Amino acid sequence: MSDSSEHPAHAHPRLKQGKGRMEAISDGVFAVAMTLLVLDLAIPFTKGTRGDLLGALVHEWPGYLGFLVSFATIGAIWLGHNTMTEYLERVDPVLLRLNLLLLFFVCLLPFATGLLAEFMKAEGAERVASVSYGILLLLCSVLLSAVWRYAVRAKLVNPDLADDEISLLTTRLTPGLGGYVLLILLGVFFPKISVFGYLLVAVFLLLPFRPTLRRGDRRRR
Amino acid sequence: MSDSSEHPAHAHPRLKQGKGRMEAISDGVFAVAMTLLVLDLAIPFTKGTRGDLLGALVHEWPGYLGFLVSFATIGAIWLGHNTMTEYLERVDPVLLRLNLLLLFFVCLLPFATGLLAEFMKAEGAERVASVSYGILLLLCSVLLSAVWRYAVRAKLVNPDLADDEISLLTTRLTPGLGGYVLLILLGVFFPKISVFGYLLVAVFLLLPFRPTLRRGDRRRR
Amino acid sequence: MSDSSEHPAHAHPRLKQGKGRMEAISDGVFAVAMTLLVLDLAIPFTKGTRGDLLGALVHEWPGYLGFLVSFATIGAIWLGHNTMTEYLERVDPVLLRLNLLLLFFVCLLPFATGLLAEFMKAEGAERVASVSYGILLLLCSVLLSAVWRYAVRAKLVNPDLADDEISLLTTRLTPGLGGYVLLILLGVFFPKISVFGYLLVAVFLLLPFRPTLRRGDRRRR
Amino acid sequence: MSDSSEHPAHAHPRLKQGKGRMEAISDGVFAVAMTLLVLDLAIPFTKGTRGDLLGALVHEWPGYLGFLVSFATIGAIWLGHNTMTEYLERVDPVLLRLNLLLLFFVCLLPFATGLLAEFMKAEGAERVASVSYGILLLLCSVLLSAVWRYAVRAKLVNPDLADDEISLLTTRLTPGLGGYVLLILLGVFFPKISVFGYLLVAVFLLLPFRPTLRRGDRRRR
Numbered sequence: 068m069s070d071s072s073e074h075p076a077h078a079h080p081r082l083k084q085g086k087g088r089m090e091a092i093s094d095g096v097f098a099v100a101m102t103l104l105v106l107d108l109a110i111p112f113t114k115g116t117r118g119d120l121l122g123a124l125v126h127e128w129p130g131y132l133g134f135l136v137s138f139a140t141i142g143a144i145w146l147g148h149n150t151m152t153e154y155l156e157r158v159d160p161v162l163l164r165l166n167l168l169l170l171f172f173v174c175l176l177p178f179a180t181g182l183l184a185e186f187m188k189a190e191g192a193e194r195v196a197s198v199s200y201g202i203l204l205l206l207c208s209v210l211l212s213a214v215w216r217y218a219v220r221a222k223l224v225n226p227d228l229a230d231d232e233i234s235l236l237t238t239r240l241t242p243g244l245g246g247y248v249l250l251i252l253l254g255v256f257f258p259k260i261s262v263f264g265y266l267l268v269a270v271f272l273l274l275p276f277r278p279t280l281r282r283g284d285r286r287r288r
Numbered sequence: 289m290s291d292s293s294e295h296p297a298h299a300h301p302r303l304k305q306g307k308g309r310m311e312a313i314s315d316g317v318f319a320v321a322m323t324l325l326v327l328d329l330a331i332p333f334t335k336g337t338r339g340d341l342l343g344a345l346v347h348e349w350p351g352y353l354g355f356l357v358s359f360a361t362i363g364a365i366w367l368g369h370n371t372m373t374e375y376l377e378r379v380d381p382v383l384l385r386l387n388l389l390l391l392f393f394v395c396l397l398p399f400a401t402g403l404l405a406e407f408m409k410a411e412g413a414e415r416v417a418s419v420s421y422g423i424l425l426l427l428c429s430v431l432l433s434a435v436w437r438y439a440v441r442a443k444l445v446n447p448d449l450a451d452d453e454i455s456l457l458t459t460r461l462t463p464g465l466g467g468y469v470l471l472i473l474l475g476v477f478f479p480k481i482s483v484f485g486y487l488l489v490a491v492f493l494l495l496p497f498r499p500t501l502r503r504g505d506r507r508r509r
Numbered sequence: 510m511s512d513s514s515e516h517p518a519h520a521h522p523r524l525k526q527g528k529g530r531m532e533a534i535s536d537g538v539f540a541v542a543m544t545l546l547v548l549d550l551a552i553p554f555t556k557g558t559r560g561d562l563l564g565a566l567v568h569e570w571p572g573y574l575g576f577l578v579s580f581a582t583i584g585a586i587w588l589g590h591n592t593m594t595e596y597l598e599r600v601d602p603v604l605l606r607l608n609l610l611l612l613f614f615v616c617l618l619p620f621a622t623g624l625l626a627e628f629m630k631a632e633g634a635e636r637v638a639s640v641s642y643g644i645l646l647l648l649c650s651v652l653l654s655a656v657w658r659y660a661v662r663a664k665l666v667n668p669d670l671a672d673d674e675i676s677l678l679t680t681r682l683t684p685g686l687g688g689y690v691l692l693i694l695l696g697v698f699f700p701k702i703s704v705f706g707y708l709l710v711a712v713f714l715l716l717p718f719r720p721t722l723r724r725g726d727r728r729r730r
Numbered sequence: 731m732s733d734s735s736e737h738p739a740h741a742h743p744r745l746k747q748g749k750g751r752m753e754a755i756s757d758g759v760f761a762v763a764m765t766l767l768v769l770d771l772a773i774p775f776t777k778g779t780r781g782d783l784l785g786a787l788v789h790e791w792p793g794y795l796g797f798l799v800s801f802a803t804i805g806a807i808w809l810g811h812n813t814m815t816e817y818l819e820r821v822d823p824v825l826l827r828l829n830l831l832l833l834f835f836v837c838l839l840p841f842a843t844g845l846l847a848e849f850m851k852a853e854g855a856e857r858v859a860s861v862s863y864g865i866l867l868l869l870c871s872v873l874l875s876a877v878w879r880y881a882v883r884a885k886l887v888n889p890d891l892a893d894d895e896i897s898l899l900t901t902r903l904t905p906g907l908g909g910y911v912l913l914i915l916l917g918v919f920f921p922k923i924s925v926f927g928y929l930l931v932a933v934f935l936l937l938p939f940r941p942t943l944r945r946g947d948r949r950r951r
Contacts, residue, residue: 085812085816088753088757088812088815090309090312091312091753091754091757091761092757092760092761092808094309094312094313094316094761095316095540095757095758095760095761095762096761096764096765097313097316098312098313098315098316098317098319098320098537098761099316099320099541099761099762099765099766100765101317101391101395102317102320102321102324102395102398103320103324103765103766103768103769104395105324105395105396105398105399106324106327106769138392138395142385142388142392145313145388146381146384146385146388149306149309149384152309153306160809163809163812164805164809164936167805167808167809167936170764170805171801171805174764174765174767174768174801175768177765177768178768273385273388311530311533312533315530315533315534315537316537316761318534318537319533319534319536319537319538319540319541319758320537320541320762322538322612322616323538323541323542323545323616323619324541324545325616326545326616326617326619326620327545327548359613359616363606363609363613366534366609367602367605367606367609370527370530370605373530374527494606494609532751532754533754536751536754536755536758537758539755539758540754540755540757540758540759540761540762541758541762543759543833543837544759544762544763544766544837544840545762545766546837547766547837547838547840547841548766548769580834580837584827584830584833584834587755587830588823588826588827588830591748591751591826594751595748715827715830
């Protein structure tokens, strides 16, 4: 590791390709995870009451809410991942593995979303479902942040980046860790309310009017 | 936003990569959504009558019709998205989020198609299934159109494009909004007929003999 | 159409990107279709006899045979598609739509494979399953061939290609049409035997020792 | 074959594109296989006891262990595939087919993982499930190794690679064949223990602190 950071740009020219495939596998997993979320919606209906479809659709609201939260969260992680790889100059073996760990937790999201939809209607079970869902969202956030922090420490990022730009990105790629911890605790007592909280965090992460835009101003000074 | 439009081509050179990943995640979602449509076909048969397979296949016609309409619609959206990104010079944070919203509705299409297949055979339920399917198709069209209109307004498109080319593309990327609204209303009274209507719209959107081809003539003048 | 063929290489420089996205959506659909085939294998076991797993695995042989044939066929189509796009210089609206039609039939393959696995054990049903499976394989082959023939006629292929190279490729990309027609007829009377026939065609299509290699000799003369 | 190796770099310039699509279909299959693993987790819960969700989650440990092992194994195969294609200069028809065979076994992994999760709780069945899972992992490893060995023999790798670098990579891309054979034998007698063994092999394959890093030192001498 320390060897390659002595020759930041030219030491391993081939590892630029490694970055391309890291993006390809990540985009693949993000796309499939987004689309698989919907499978957990489809299942309840096959056993549903045929007569009152509108009532059945309304009755299934926890499933739709979970789908919305999970889609928004995967979307926010994708946006963060996208921003991160824009500034990555090269990859190294540790980064590829940290990224695989992030994808591992993303792959679990459709399962956790299905659990949430299935058990939000049952007393007791909703607590376990909500807390384990929150822990998974937290782990995804921690890993996205860890990938970026490692990249900065191992000098894999674009050397033209100023220090304040890096710290700005570090802030952006640390999405709502505190918020998730609070919501997990809240979920022990009020499972349903915490899911709305996860939605709020996801919406907040997706809002584009944030520090990034100010970056442009800074650079021109 | 306003900053970057002052330096249209060079302000954020890195955001060209953002475009590549926007295409990658979109193609991934389109491909998975197309292929998942078929899962809703497979389910009814596992409980089906083993003896009369041909009869069972014929009996499941709403499922096949829904599969056909949804595949054709995703195909048409992909073609429009493809045309759009050909003319995109760069992306910005708002565009990436509008695109995610488009993908959100595309991800819901396999679910809505499954609903349609399941409930087209039941009185009453078919109305809700047909109308909600139509609303989803409308939302996909509106979002595809919104992504392009935003790109034009935020000056993200190729600066070489003439104004009449842009307005031609705007027309092309506004596929059958009026048609969808009419069919949704029709679906309240004649749910089955409206699904054939959605097929007609999809076929119309897929026909290649449209204004695009005339674009070539215009350019040479 | 005729306009663009007057300026073969420079008329629509942007359409080179269209080729990239045509490859991306195709590779996505091929990859998802290959992986979804396995879902039809998983279903029977969840209701299976827990005691005698080995016996259950052996009893499910039509499912495994179908999986093998479908995977080999999608693999052969991917190889042909790959060869074809290597020689494509640009794409046009008609080609993109023909390619979508090819992907439509590829998306149906996991469904047809599931039908085959489910109904190969029932008298009567196996005939319908085998014949419709064969018709689908035939349609995939016809479409792959049609995409290439259209590309040649619309002068979308690399202009450096000699006529004998083109006709060689046309032969290669017309995989076993005759074989499929014979096997579909055979399937009416001997459904199980015809599935082994489809496997033979797929193996034949996958064998690398074919005219392509001789192309190298020709060029050096 | 022998023809093209006489002109290593220029004989088939188009086959560089073939490499891009080989990577695209592989990344697609790896991403979908990773994400489909989770579907086998979701099934047991829909019939599960709604009251005691935590107990049900704990009871399903073989499913989670299998998911973990399979994800780690696919991740390790992806890393090896990634390293391999970095050094590939071009592809040839045989290499593409060997790669398809590797993808065939990767596609079977979600099915074998589901078998493992389903049958780990039943006497007798766990033996068949564990042994067939191990054989599949072994086949994936053998194929990854075979793709690389063929590429070296057919002179498809970067000609700048020194012989000791090639033999180092050959060692790296032969991941734990011996370990898998031992664990398959162990699985006949102690099925549950062997699954933990597969996890150990996967963790060992994923550890980044291995010969690769020393490669950098060698080059600089």
